[in-house]
Amino acid sequence: MPGELDDIxxxxDCSKCGTELRVTYKQIRIHAAAACSCGTLIRLEDDTRIAAVHALIDETNPMSGDND
Ligand SMILES: [Zn+2]
Incomplete structure (x- = not known):
């Protein structure tokens, strides 16, 4: 169930003000960006944290398909 991953x-961290933002995998997947309350748009693609999310997903769902 792919939808479950969206809850991760x-x-x-905002690069401007340092606020720690909580971003769902769904937001990462759809928008590849997070908007901080200070007005900074943080691009998430190619961020190392995204790799960490994918690692977590692999860990959580070892049997998930290799179809991407
Ligand atoms: Zn900020």
Missing amino acids: IALV
Whole structure:
């Protein structure tokens, strides 16, 4: 059930104000960005934290398909 992965939360630090944002995998997957309350748009693609999220997903769902 792919939808379950959307509940995974990644923590992303705002590069401008340092606020720690909680970003769902769904938001990462759809928008590849997170908007901080200070107005900074943090791009998430190619972020190392995203790799960490994917690692977590692999860990959580070892049997998930290799279809991406
Ligand atoms: Zn900020």
